[in-house]
Amino acid sequence: MKAKSEITTWLDQNEPHFTEMADEIWANPEIRFQEFKASKLQADFMEEAGFEITWDIGGLNTAFIAEWRTGQAGPVIGFAGEYDALPGLSQKVQGAPAPIQAGGHGHGCGHNLLGTGALAAAVAVKQWLQETGTPGTVRYYGCPAEEGGSGKAYMARAGAFDDLDAAFNFHPGHANYASKGSCLGVQSMKFRFHGRTSHAGAAPHMGRSALDAVELMNVGVNFLREHVEDQVRIHYVITDGGGTFPNIVPDKAEVYYYVRAHLPAQVQEVVRRVRNIAQGAAMMTETQLEEIVEHGTNCVLNNHALADLQYEAMQEIGPIPFTAAEKAFAAEINANNAPGNSDFVARSLGLSANEAAESLLGDVYASLDEGKVHTASTDVGDLSWKAPVSMLHTACWPLNVAAHSWGVVASGGMSIGHKGMMYAAKVMARAALDLFDDPAQLQAVRAEFDAATSATPYIAPIPTDKEPPQFENPYR
Ligand SMILES: [Zn+2]
Structure with a gap:
């Protein structure tokens, strides 16, 4: 692997490792602060891939950092992943509501994909740095308890993101775009x-x-x-x-x-x-x-320069090629939900009526949310005040499906979710290479970040004496 574009080929060749990991996390859903299996699975994989593992970040026993460095000074780039599920959202890979276990947990926000896609990007970037002899440090952050736990706020409080030059994060969603908007x-x-x-x-x-x-x-x-x-x-x-x-x-x-x-x-x-x-x-x-x-x-400060880099990467890679069978499966999920979400998504992202009528959208978009404030929240916000990040969204869900619902679980346990996840890994990895080998790009990203954070002070959202909930981790 020499040319930057070859990183996508490397990810295609290694895809089975990552889809297997995403499926294993999907099949063993664990909720906030108790992601024992998922964090162990990922940390073991990264150790095997040559990364150095540090556990207990921010006092969370399911949080870890996997780091690989060339030994020469260079940019420090992080990829933030999550792996927590939601209670009560157990669901089979089926086009209609059907729990695997009544009342059981399920990956209703697609974090099995979120964590694995970010990990895949980190491994691919490490491989490229190694093969090209490019100086730098790459980190994967295993971040627990995004859902109502603010895991990253504890990690931020412990200084885990302080020395990052930039970070990448993606979230499964309805369409492919890098965010320039914000959230609450x-x-x-x-x-x-x-x-x-x-x-x-x-x-x-x-x-x-x-x-x-x-x-x-x-x-x-x-x-x-x-x-x-x-x-x-x-x-x-x-x-x-x-x-x-x-x-x-x-x-x-x-x-x-x-x-x-x-x-x-x-x-x-x-x-x-x-x-x-x-x-x-x-x-x-x-x-x-x-x-x-x-x-x-805290709210997310999305870095526009990083969003533009990811948009360029998406244009280079092209849209997600969903098959007729995947579109039909998505259409079945859409039909089994009350109508209305496709219209809501179309309105909030400025999509046309034709686009909203699709069951799945694999197309590439420039940022769809510039100037908008989404009314949900994520602990990626606390990362974004410590290091520049632009949340990438990729198509992993049918359009008439809302986050935190059974349709997300169903499409996240099969090829639709896999494709969106691998697409995100390619886009983030490809954009990260520009930061490693083009100092001007990284400088632009940093200048925007410094301007945004110097204007408004960071306020830690959790009190200094508040400890995260502790659960006994059977693997640690
Ligand atoms: Zn989520």
């Missing part, structure tokens, strides 16, 4: 109220209801919604309703909130107001308030 930051908190129990009939005046506090807090927050910026999202669930018998005044109750807004300071401002409301509810009910920060991530 999030902070999640539990509000636990402590009251005083009493007989609700005989001595109600002695009781102080924690459930009243939860209800009053929710009423207050629902009034707050009118007086926040457009992109703010606030969601809650009552995680402890306070009891089972109405004649016992509940002495404890808990409500769990997600607060989403765009920039870090905007998230903090809405959180401040929600906390004020919680304190008000505690005062009104004469209960005590306990606040527990659960997780948080």
